[in-house]
Amino acid sequence: MFQSLGKYILLLRLSFKKPEKFSVYWGEVMREMVSVGIGSLGIISIISLFIGAATTIQVAFQLSSPLVPRSIAGSISRDSNILEFSPTISSLVLAGRVGSNFASNIGTMRVTEQIDALEIMGVNAPGYLISPKILASITMIPLLVIISICLGITGGYIACLITGTITPADYLMGVNDGFDGLTVRVALVKAFVFGFIIASICSYQGFYTKGGALEVGQSATAGVVYSCVWILFADLMITSLML
């Protein structure tokens, strides 16, 4: 375990060495940003809308007491979306979509000697392959989380319109009531950290792939599993430190 941790830290250090040519690396960063950001927008939108809707209905069901104002369901749904569902669930999904792509992409390059070809040319392979992925993830995943929060709250509103569990007016009143900006800051810190975890761990797994196609698949699986575990651990740490 300590050997793996040491290799991981050394790989990260190599990833952030001075690039051979900034313009070439910048192009890679832009390409990865499109892949991570635009490529994940569809799945994040669908998940956020449905989770937002389901959360609102469930909270309204659990608080169906004449002593509790109906608008409270909007407040709870909003905070749940901002603090937990949007950053954490989205990141777990992104670990599957983006992380497995990173690991299999780099793993395939390793087993087909493309990484050796980079090194022969004198290119710092970790820098060229991993740093653009990390930079793209730590910038695009927070943006995706902001979109996810908006769509989650919208999903709750749509659920109110369709099911009538609570009135849309009550829901909107709850969403606006007692909003604390700290929750958004916590969500963005989580998204930044989760983005780093996904990109670095999956790239690490891909970079040290040995063997052939079977091992590339195993690296992608390992990358996703380790990323998910570390996301949940980091979620707990950030929540306990910031709230």
Added chain:
Amino acid sequence: MIEIKDIYKTFGDNDVLKGITATFQTGKNNLIIGGSGSGKTTLLKCIVGLHEPTKGQVFFEDQNFTDMDFTERVPIRTQIGMLFQNSALFDSMTVEENIMFPLNLFTNQSKSEKQERANFCLERVNLKDKNKLYPAELSGGMKKRVGIARALSMQPKFLFVDEPNSGLDPKTSILIDDLIQELTTEYDMTTVVVTHDMNSVMGIGDHIIFLHQGQKWWEGSNKEIAHTDNKELNDFVFASKFMQAAKEKL
């Protein structure tokens, strides 16, 4: 010229290379031959720095490559071209982008200059008009030729080729061998080819090193190989009945 001195390479308890010393001359095709598992590819990877030798040193024109760190090696690496066994073309890039990649990173040429160079390299390997294709759209022989074109793009002094004929039909194999020989002479490069293809050995082997059980077992030229009395080398080169018959005629 490349010199390797007393190269050892060990993986765990497995001694793959056991003290190999050799000199590869400029303008010649230097072949490293041997059976499977004899350490040919490991030796090649030790020379180019993909593996660090357990012991021993590699000199590129009297510069000690082994003792250099990654940054110090970059100027020498930009003079190295390498063709990999499976070509190792970048899947996400077109043929032209593959060839321009090292130029993008290590030169300040304009886009048109880089395209001109890429076209020249492609023409040199007889692959004109294939610029916009992706590696997945090429045949095995074409991939090898694009690999050679990419290796040539930086006008290298040293060309390394790992199993150039693997997976190719005999006619394409001869084409690739001829191309390697022509380019070595034309650009006065030091070329090192790892192979176990007997056509290559007989066709382009100006200088041959035979590895057996991780050691240099024999050294000579393709003219000398037919008359050697080295048992292991004879067993390897003349394993087939066809080659035995050819030897008798010699």
